[in-house]
Amino acid sequence: MIPVVALVGRPNVGKSTLFNRLTRTRDALVADFPGLTRDRKYGRAELEENEFIVIDTGGIDGSEEGVETKMAEQSLLAIEEADVVLFLVDGRAGLTAADEAIAKHLRSRQKPTFLVVNKIDGIDADSACADFWKLGVDEMHQIAAAQNRGVTALMERALAPFVEAWKASHSEDDEFIDIESLDSVEAIEKANLTEEDAEAAYKRLQEQPIKLAIIGRPNVGKSTLTNRILGEERVVVYDMPGTTRDSIYIPMERDGQDYVLIDTAGVRRRKNMNEAVEKFSVIQTLKAVEDANVVLLVIDARENISDQDLSLLGFALNAGRSLVIAVNKWDGLDNEVKERVKSELDRRLGFVDFARIHFISALHGTGVGHLYESVQEAYQSATKRISTSLLTRIMQMAQDDHQPPMIRGRRVKLKYAHAGGYNPPIVVIHGNQVNDLPGSYKRYLMNYYRKTLEMMGTPIRIQFQNSD
Ligand code: GDP
Ligand code: GDP
Numbered sequence: 001m002i003p004v005v006a007l008v009g010r011p012n013v014g015k016s017t018l019f020n021r022l023t024r025t026r027d028a029l030v031a032d033f034p035g036l037t038r039d040r041k042y043g044r045a046e047l048e049e050n051e052f053i054v055i056d057t058g059g060i061d062g063s064e065e066g067v068e069t070k071m072a073e074q075s076l077l078a079i080e081e082a083d084v085v086l087f088l089v090d091g092r093a094g095l096t097a098a099d100e101a102i103a104k105h106l107r108s109r110q111k112p113t114f115l116v117v118n119k120i121d122g123i124d125a126d127s128a129c130a131d132f133w134k135l136g137v138d139e140m141h142q143i144a145a146a147q148n149r150g151v152t153a154l155m156e157r158a159l160a161p162f163v164e165a166w167k168a169s170h171s172e173d174d175e176f177i178d179i180e181s182l183d184s185v186e187a188i189e190k191a192n193l194t195e196e197d198a199e200a201a202y203k204r205l206q207e208q209p210i211k212l213a214i215i216g217r218p219n220v221g222k223s224t225l226t227n228r229i230l231g232e233e234r235v236v237v238y239d240m241p242g243t244t245r246d247s248i249y250i251p252m253e254r255d256g257q258d259y260v261l262i263d264t265a266g267v268r269r270r271k272n273m274n275e276a277v278e279k280f281s282v283i284q285t286l287k288a289v290e291d292a293n294v295v296l297l298v299i300d301a302r303e304n305i306s307d308q309d310l311s312l313l314g315f316a317l318n319a320g321r322s323l324v325i326a327v328n329k330w331d332g333l334d335n336e337v338k339e340r341v342k343s344e345l346d347r348r349l350g351f352v353d354f355a356r357i358h359f360i361s362a363l364h365g366t367g368v369g370h371l372y373e374s375v376q377e378a379y380q381s382a383t384k385r386i387s388t389s390l391l392t393r394i395m396q397m398a399q400d401d402h403q404p405p406m407i408r409g410r411r412v413k414l415k416y417a418h419a420g421g422y423n424p425p426i427v428v429i430h431g432n433q434v435n436d437l438p439g440s441y442k443r444y445l446m447n448y449y450r451k452t453l454e455m456m457g458t459p460i461r462i463q464f465q466n467s468d
Contacts, residue, residue, distance in 0.1 A: 002051055003052045003158070004083050005083045005084045006057055006058060006079055006084070007086050007087075007088060008078075008079065008106070008181065009087060009088035009099075009103065010096065010102065013088040013119075014088055016056055016058075017118075017146050017210055018086075021148055023043030023044065025458070040058050041055070042286060044318055044319065047156065052159065053290075067434055075150060084159065086113075086154070087106055087115050087137070089135075090118060091117040091125065091129060092128070092196075095131045095135070099135065100134075103136065113138075114154070115132060115140045117129050119145075120143065120149070120412075129142060141154045141157065180204070182205070189421070189422070198385075205276075206380070208315060209259055209260045210294055212295075213262040213289055213291070213292035213295050214265065214292050215289060215295060215297055215435055216312065217300075219300065221329060222264065222298050224328075225361055225362035225464075228363075229261065229368065230250065234250050234255065236253040238253075248262075255372070257376060262291065264288045284316060289315055289316050290319055293321070293379050294321065294322040294375050294378045294457070295316045295322065296325075296326055296375065298326045298328050298330055299325060301328060301330050301337075301341050301359070304412065305345070305349070313367070320423070321424070322382045323352065323354075323359070323378065323457060323459075325356070327360065328360055328361065329363070330367065345459035354458065354459060355378075356377070361419060376455075377456055379457075381458040382457070383422050384422075385422075388417070391417040391418055391419060392417045394453070395416070395429060397447070398414075398448040401448075404437060405437075405438065407437075408436075410433065412436065413433075414431040414435060415431045415467060425460050425461070426462070427449055428459070428464075429465070430466075430467045431464070432466070437464065442464075
């Protein structure tokens, strides 16, 4: 499971600076959902190509009275849900009462916590840090987030247990290969099998359950849809293991296809249907996205498309997930409203033209049955095996239709292409000066691949390798 790192500290210590440093140019998801008291930022980050989630809790203001009880509820939740807490303090400002109040709170939680003294650039770090030992922490790290000093070392240490696990999972690839154990297209590609074995492994993979996450902001109808799916006559739901703090995974089968439904709505955690809906958890949603093969984003037809819908969508796209969109509560709308909703979807979601959009009523069940087709299609597209020769041929066609530009007086030349990964499909293109290609040409290539390969439901990524 993907680790979650929470950045905690009073205002102005450098949390956003560190957050931006870790997540770089990736879009942050700013949580401003109804019911969440203060803004928090969520982002994806990488350590040696392994993903983790970072949360800038933002909300803790140590100057509040009795911070240990009044700590903003959402920040508290972020700490509960995090695997690791980075507690930031300001090396220039020195120890403050607010730091002490936060430290006291953190001590009462059982979380791996690292004290991070920031802004140590241009000061005598060791003497500036001496005071902070009073906070009673086990480990102190000195960084200058603004200068990217000490950040990688900090993350390597903070994520050490996960790094171990990542290493272990990588090294398994080198050992004797059992086809049964190849549970991803990446694993199959890496295994360098004979053509025949590869076919068998792919066939097996396509028969694997599709992990489907139903996500959306509060009240769009996720629970209603989840219950509708699980209650459907044609769906066979298997027994599930006990509850955890994360989403519940519900194995099910429909029309011969196995699925694992990732229940972010907490439907199955409630003892009965009428029990109050659990607090919406952004982290749980993000983890579900990371772990899913296909994301089903639910949007409410009776509300305008909000920034939150787009943030969730953006997160799913960044994660490279296959996507199906369900516009829910389509029942009882008059035609004028339906037209308005459709044109708004065109306008705001035009950029995800690869995703199928379904108009459904989770309440009445209308249209729900058709979702499965799109989910399967998205999964098949994302895991489809595409040969090097086909990828190269399509690249050549794209190049013939529309030549790449001249750069520094020399025409960019694309030479050959091959698959660099699946789910999402990655196409690696080799050629001269390809790293200098303008974004518009890269997008052109991406769209060309998408159209030619008829890949619905999945984003396609293109990487370039200079070979001059
Ligand atoms: P937040 O409120 O905790 O999110 O803090 P910010 O990230 O907004 O940073 C507060 C201020 O500290 C900004 O003016 C930053 O430029 C500055 N700052 C952040 N990191 C560093 C650092 O490593 N060194 C120095 N000198 N200033 C920093
Ligand atoms: P969640 O927070 O996303 O899990 O949303 P719920 O499933 O709890 O639904 C929120 C509200 O929307 C409830 O009052 C539902 O009855 C209502 N609702 C859900 N789906 C539909 C639908 O298809 N049509 C209509 N009219 N209402 C719906």
